[in-house]
Amino acid sequence: MAEQPLHEHTLGNGLRVVVCEDHVVPLAAVNIWYAVGSRHEQTGVDGKSRTGLAHLFEHLMFQGSANVAEGEHAALLESAGATFNASTSFERTNYYETVPVSHLELALWLEADRMGTLPAALTQANLDNQRDVVKNERRQRYDNQPYGTAFERLCRLTFPPGHPYAHTPIGSMEDLDATTIEDCVEFFRTWYAPGNAVLSVVGDVDPGAVIEMAERYFGAIPAGPAAPPARPGGLEPLTEVRLEEVDEEVPSPAYFAMLPLPVDGGSEIEAAELAVEIIGGGTGSRLYDRMVRRDQIATEVWTGVTRMVGGPSLAIVEAVGPDPAKIAEVLDEELARFAAEGPTEDETARATAQAERGLLERTETVTGLANALSANATQFGDPARTFTAAARAAAVTAEEIKDAARRWLAPGARTALSYGGAR
Structure with a gap:
């Protein structure tokens, strides 16, 4: 594809902002990647395993924040005519919404509020609720599907126990059951810092105005700690x-x-x-x-x-x-x-x-x-x-x-x- 001009800016707290103009339709796509996925989860450290946390957070991030009540995040986006979703992989979690350009500030404000204040809305009730949602997802898409656990089994066969890629993002039922509010807060504070994220905005926008909005909504979020180094992911060649x-x-x-x-x-x-x-x-x-x-x-x-x-x-x-x-x-x-x-x-x-x-x-x-x-x-x-x-x-x-x-x-x-x- 033909290269398009990009406008890049890094906030004082480390958040990287990328803006690309596309004036074909009056839409704006907002996309945030956090550099955290299942490979960053704790497995067997001091006898503690918390697989599935990265994917669980994909769900918890829609459950409200300091200024957004439970259920309001999705409701506000839906009322604005947005499409939105999130996904988790071994190496990252991303959140995205595409809105009429007139509602770009709403999308940015919502993303900033949950990046900065999610723990304020973490309750045992919504943890229990979203844990059950994830467990049902595991049953429907993996455990009760023909060949549904094939990829998970192959990863366990390919990588040695405790390897960052030996388990898949869906996690285990046992680890999900063991997850506490304290685990979630620690995970959020470790990985959901601005310096561990990239915000991209593409659409019918003015780059300077988008960068100013990013400064306004995200700039006051504390930088937080530097993300810990990821565990080595190398693998000896297979010979059989x-x-x-x-x-x-x-x-x-x-x-x-x-x-x-x-x-x-x-x-x-x-x-x-x-x-x-x-x-x-x-x-x-x-x-x-x-x-x-x-x-x-x-x-x-x-x-x-x-x-x-x-x-x-x-x-x-x-x-x-x-x-x-x-x-x-x-x-x-x-x-x-x-x-x-x-x-x-x-x-x-x-x-x-x-x-x-x-x-x-x-x-x-x-x-x-x-x-x-x-x-x-x-x-x-x-x-x-x-x-x-x-x-x-x-x-x-x-x-x-x-x-x-x-x-x-x-x-x-x-x-x-x-x-x-x-x-």
Whole structure:
């Protein structure tokens, strides 16, 4: 995408502000990334584990603050015609709303009030309520879904106990039950400081006016302590297939695999992700052609990549079919063939075009662009990196894709789950 002028400003308390003008529609997207996710949670320190806190906070942040009563945050945004939500990952939590530009100040005031004063509204009642909401979410999306715990199981297989990435953001029921008001206040004061956040605003706005509003609403929030250093996220290379047989009632037998990839931020992850796309991304991929069309050993094949900056990125392979052992055998064959041959010219062109299309789709709205600016500012210190993403993918050569596959997608080096099928 074409680079757009950015206006950046850092408040005295450390909050980074990024503003980008887009006057196509009279909207403003407000997006805040906090550099805290499940990798920053306490696991096994002095016998205490508090997984799920980052995701729990995603819910608690909508329960009111010093000047906003319980239920008012959402009600005020809805009355302004806003769309809004939040999400949590291993490495960050983000909050976002897109409002008619006439209500931009409301959105900024709401974000500032909860950033500065959330503990004032933390009560046992709303903690209990939101804990139950998260536990029900876990039941519905993970525990009671076919293959719903696959990613969680693969992370535990891939990373050693206590590793920052060994548990997923949803957390455990036991840790959620053990969480106290004191845990929440400590977590908030540790990670929800202005210096650990990026505020991006994109839309039909005047940059100078937005920066003045940011100063007005966020500037008086105390800087708070510096965030503690994140625990090391490195991982020794896998040299075997660590397989777990999963005894669950599922609609069909299936095979899931996880392969560590390079950390995000360098050219190697670009090449590795393109390799994953060529191998298993969609109906034009090698795995789909081999497993579904030709050998008919699977009815579905899918691959994807989760990028990480504090530890290895992760490639996932999912295949549904009657013989998981045969799927694993064919997967090894196709990984070995790709590492030996590399991609064809057409495969390289198609994969880079697909990557560019995906990047453009994620940034074509003010909402998506604000999120991308916050992401690149938080993770790489450079929001303008957003505008070079497609060029980075397009610059990868077929030889670089082949080299990345040889190094990161070797047959016989992964963690895997085998689901036996319905009983």
